[in-house]
Amino acid sequence: xxxxxxxxxxxxxxxxxxxxxxxxxxxxxxxxxxxxxxxxxxxxxxxxxxxxxxxxxxxxxxxxxxxxxxxxxxxxxxxxxxxxxxxxxxxxxxxxxxxxxxxxxxxxxxxxxxxxxxxxxxxxxxxxxxxxxxxxxxxxxxxxxxxxxxxxxxxxxxxxxxxxxxxxxxxxxxxxxxxxxxxxxxxxxxxxxxxxxxxxxxxxxxxxxxxxxxxxxxxxxxxxxxxxxxxxxxxxxxxxxxxxxxxxxxxxxxxxxxxxxxxxxxxxxxxxxxxxxxxxxxxxxxxxxxxxxxxxxxxxxxxxxxxxxxxxxxxxxxxxxxxxxxxxxxxxx
Numbered sequence: 001x002x003x004x005x006x007x008x009x010x011x012x013x014x015x016x017x018x019x020x021x022x023x024x025x026x027x028x029x030x031x032x033x034x035x036x037x038x039x040x041x042x043x044x045x046x047x048x049x050x051x052x053x054x055x056x057x058x059x060x061x062x063x064x065x066x067x068x069x070x071x072x073x074x075x076x077x078x079x080x081x082x083x084x085x086x087x088x089x090x091x092x093x094x095x096x097x098x099x100x101x102x103x104x105x106x107x108x109x110x111x112x113x114x115x116x117x118x119x120x121x122x123x124x125x126x127x128x129x130x131x132x133x134x135x136x137x138x139x140x141x142x143x144x145x146x147x148x149x150x151x152x153x154x155x156x157x158x159x160x161x162x163x164x165x166x167x168x169x170x171x172x173x174x175x176x177x178x179x180x181x182x183x184x185x186x187x188x189x190x191x192x193x194x195x196x197x198x199x200x201x202x203x204x205x206x207x208x209x210x211x212x213x214x215x216x217x218x219x220x221x222x223x224x225x226x227x228x229x230x231x232x233x234x235x236x237x238x239x240x241x242x243x244x245x246x247x248x249x250x251x252x253x254x255x256x257x258x259x260x261x262x263x264x265x266x267x268x269x270x271x272x273x274x275x276x277x278x279x280x281x282x283x284x285x286x287x288x289x290x291x292x293x294x295x296x297x298x299x300x301x302x303x304x305x306x307x308x309x310x311x312x313x314x315x316x317x318x319x320x321x322x323x324x325x326x327x328x329x330x331x332x333x
Contacts (some may be wrong), residue, residue, distance in 0.1 A: 002204040063110035067201035073210030079115035083292035116184035213239025233309035263298035
């Protein structure tokens with residue numbers, strides 16, 4: 001692209017272009033660097049209907065021991081990303097799920113990466129052709145042709161002006177939602193039913209950031225018995241779930257207290273207990289007051305939490321992570 005022309009492109013379009021480049025690059029890393037497979041959904045989709053996809057390791061459904069499921073937050077992020085701001089301004093380690101995926105695979109987990117914000121595709125709206133009123137008039141053919149020519153020239157000039165003034169309105173688009181995946185909550189339930197519930201893993205672990213935590217709680221409300229029987233531990237990072245607003249029952253709240261931990265944005269040191277007003281899972285500091293960094297900063301603690309949960313499974317209830325009992329130094333990364 002000619003560098004002089006870049007200034008003629010609206011900032012919104014430049015931003016969208018950058019987001020598309022980042023998304024494509026991260027998808028390539030998931031497949032080439034992490035050796036994940038891209039799986040199309042719905043699994044029974046026809047050739048013509050809208051589709052989405054998730055990513056899975058080769059052994060995601062066959063690993064008999066451990067499976068890790070990653071869910072990002074809401075907004076523009078897509079599969080494999082935590083925060084585009086971090087990818088752009090800091091690095092791939094803090095902004096993507098790649099460190100989680102690589103360490104999980106090194107430690108013998110199967111991996112499934114959800115794509116909860118890919119809910120629809122955009123297609124151009126079909127154009128409706130309105131018949132010219134001059135066609136049915138009693139005007140002489142020569143006069144009618146002259147009027148039609150003027151009308152076409154006027155429309156051509158108007159379209160050119162609109163394209164120059166507002167390029168993104170050049171085409172009118174419409175959204176076609178993806179069957180059974182039209183929202184993050186629907187997507188989580190769909191992937192659970194068709195993949196996670198079918199996996200061989202004895203221990204399933206979730207890492208869910210921000211709105212991903214809300215999607216997990218909704219999954220639990222809809223599939224409580226199945227989740228309890230298969231999921232060993234859940235790591236939430238600055239989750240925006242609310243057990244009151246989502247109407248999570250007492251048995252769900254009790255299970256979350258025993259099996260979940262929420263690493264929240266806080267200026268306190270990593271894993272310091274943080275008071276909560278909600279009667280659900282324990283809250284500890286992620287060691288940062290920046291929402292988008294909570295997954296990365298709590299990375300070592302999350303893996304220790306999962307390891308301890310695996311060892312404790314079937315035994316007495318395990319204590320919530322605290323600064324004293326559950327702190328790893330970043331040198332272990």
